[in-house]
Amino acid sequence: MKAAVYNRWLHQKGGGERHSAMAAKVLSERFETELVTHRPVSREELSDALNIDLSNVTVRVIPALPPNRFSAFTREFDLFINSSFMTNQPSEADHSMMLVLFPSPIDRSRGAMIRQTIGRFLMRELLLPEWLDGFYDVQELGSGWFRYATGQANIRVRVPSSTRRASIEIVGGNFREDVELPVRCLVDGEVIAERSFPPNPGSFETWQIDIDPSRMHGNTVELVLESPTFNPIDRFEGADNREVGLAVTDVRVRHLRHYLYEIMFRKAFRELGLRLEGLPTFYSLDHLDTYDVICPISKYSRHWMEVYWGISGPILYPPVDISWAQARAKTHTILTVGRFFRGTHEKKHGLMIDQFKRMCREGLDGWKFCLAGHQSGRAIDVAYTEELRRRAEGYPIEFAVDVPFDKLRQMYGDARIYWHAAGYGERADRNPVRFEHFGISVVEAMASSTVPVVLDQGGLPELVTDSHDGFVWSKAENLRERTWQLIRDPELCSSMAARARISSRKFSAEAFRMRLLELVAGLFDN
Template sequence: MSRETGMRVAVLNRHWTTQGGGERYAGALAEALATDHDVHLLSPTRVDWPQLEERLGLDLSRTTPRMVPSDPGLSMPITREYDVLVNCSFMSAEPNGARRGIYVVLFPTRRGGASSLAKRVGARVLGPVLKRDDVGMAWGDGFHPAERSGLGVFRWTSAEAVVHLMLPAGTPTRVRLTFLAYRPRAVRPATVLLEVDGRVQARTKVGGDLRPVHLDVELVGRGGGGTIALVIRSDTFVPDDGDGDSRHLGVPLASIQVGRGARAWLLGRLPFLASRPAGDFVATYQEIVSISEFTRRWVRRWWERDSRVIYPPVAFATGGDHREPLILSVGRFFDERFGHSKKQLELVRAFRTLVTRRLPGWELHLVGGCQRRHAEYLTRVRAEAQGLPVHFHIEAPGAKLRELYRRAGIYWHAAGLGESERRHPERLEHFGISTVEAMGAGAVPIVVGKAGQAEIVQHEVNGYHVRSLGELAARTLQVAQDPGLRGRLADAARRRAGEFSTKRFAERVRALVNDGGSA
């Protein structure tokens, strides 16, 4: 099949700029399909594609980027233009409009919980009372995906963002925009302009203190169902949070209140009350792809849909057989109070017991990014490591990480330690790309034997499963003190890692799309 006779394929990801594992999956999928098809990369925000390619090791030169609206509800007319939509966006509820839809699940969201039920009941009971036929709002271009803040959500603007408003004809209506003070203190306050038809209607400053900023503008509706494009312009900055976030952020918009009074205030704070039920977005997709058998089980349980497993693509750092007395662990520093922690604090404590049990000459190297909101957790890990041969590599470049993979004799992964799969499956490792990378380079994996890690590492064949810090320390001593055992496990680990190669991933993806799902 050639690109001339191939299909138009859209690959959607609303988080390209975060450049994580989900984005590498989406990019590698697009790269594989671009040999046979006309592939478009859909994003609601502008992306530095060359920088993304370098960081994630991709070649997207045969693909075409395309912007889509920030509001997922407005993207269906665009996806209808395609033969195939592949939705690789984490926690997306975006309906498919293409002739064929494929939804890639990192881990499913629980549908029909108490919060969702309350929203549906609220919309059903209060919606008919609160909603007005002559008032409406839709998110346009220039907004980043919604983020949660306490009980509410907000959206970062880019340098220019557009909101489409339908207002009563012939009558001035107050429109109030509320911005949060989330810009870093080191960044000067942003000048915000509201424009309609090229004319500035209002302006303000956002940032510099902790108070929300309200900006009002009086607008007259156009009647006949016509909308007004309200343009928000502001200064931008690039986050410096040690997490590779290359987004150009303007100001965080928390709410838009149309009109005055209690009804307008309530709809501004809780816009879902006036929205129509979105229905079952999963039903619009013909096929579901899970990144692991662990994810597949929860898709079946929560979504009542079967799915096929296509493991993420993994590239390996090649190296020789010489290994240093070095234990490596890779993962973002993430406080467990907020969910998916890699448990670096527990790893340091386990390493301390090894040092006291006379494991001479060994070092622990921790590699990972750390967002500003998790800086306190990183500080706690550093404090725990005082006096130990523990080395931190925060936001290490790819070359440094590959070097550490080639040097490491043992690899640790502790996500899911002490967590209940039944109560909190989202806190377990859904797959574990870094473990496969380490195995491919020749390190022996010693991991928490749950979820995706248990699928990758075969116990006592190419590594070990553990359930406690005591087991982790004991297995580490066993491998460290027996070079022959370490060599046999390392050879088996390399062979096992080959099953998750980029080449095999590309073959499975092409078979899925080209053969109508017979991957």
């Protein structure tokens, strides 16, 4: 039997990607298993970066596909697992499972429902097209937006009831640099117009097509656009791996109602126009119905899955490789591990630096604070780390950026206390995605007999039982107080460290393996 584990972000080789790779390794015990992604990455790269033996797994790179084409692709598998972060692709495999790191936010409040109703009314009355099949998601370009079509793409166009003969304009462009793009327009399987678009990246031309009334079904007509496709990744390293044809920015009926749309939502209120374009897909949860079981990675993620999607599912905690963890002779070190970057999920390094500096001013002596993690290469992220270094000057604070895994393992083993502050200062009711959904580095620290002192939000309280195998805190002063308590009471610190090591086993790779196989067996038994 064949199984596939899908993750479009596999090339990033982060915690979510380790989740996917470990799932593939487990499935390879019973299935012919593929890891499916869109950007080239070798099995050897993944094995080395994620420290997972993938010798029985095949890595398969496919072009990114619109939902309907992707769904058709999954038919070849007996089991399909979507473990890609916030990637809403459907499945038509015999058995399907979704692993949810954190759910895509869908506002299901009464206000949101009213806004949706108004939006759909505007789309209908202003004669906006329906992008039925074969189009990728909307993309911004300059002050406007467009969609790439695949080799065959379907559009339904509304026409006013008073119109006898519809004049429809397709505003599209050929974003290749050197080859013309021939396009055919079909209605009911018959070619009604053809046009060749010259190469002109970023520019659009208007193609007018007259539709005979006999081609219309009530007040609508369904057009099919056919063209050759190309893949940008063939020419530009790092580009999206997609098979794309015509770039379409609008399909419009020449009527006062559509002119009104162009004035209001293409020019005057552009942001609202962009929301209208994404309305049908943004609020859709149809893809969830194609999965037999949906597994969040924590109680925290499950809670927000229930809020956003109105569904629940069995928890499958991520696999944490703790086989390497060892309790070394402890030093007076506080450790934190997390990527150095700016974004929605940043690790609040600045807060921790400030709290350690304050502890030093309160009399802490002979201790150091070490910040370890991968450095993101964006200029804004490099500048962020440089600012942290300046902030730490004059204090026993060390940075271990992009250190080899063996060195990181040693640091875990040496540290006596582990800090984690992701999400501090954020509001869970407004930005729940900014909190830690699980906390792999916390489990790694616990397995190394390092006592965790972590924020009491997100998925972290599921890992740490307060005052048993670590401490949780809600305010910055609590972080300092709990840390002082451990520093001043070595016996308490040692006993908590021993309990933390035991607790970490609940999240081991073997625990993940047993739980995943149990869930898969349940699918095939039904």
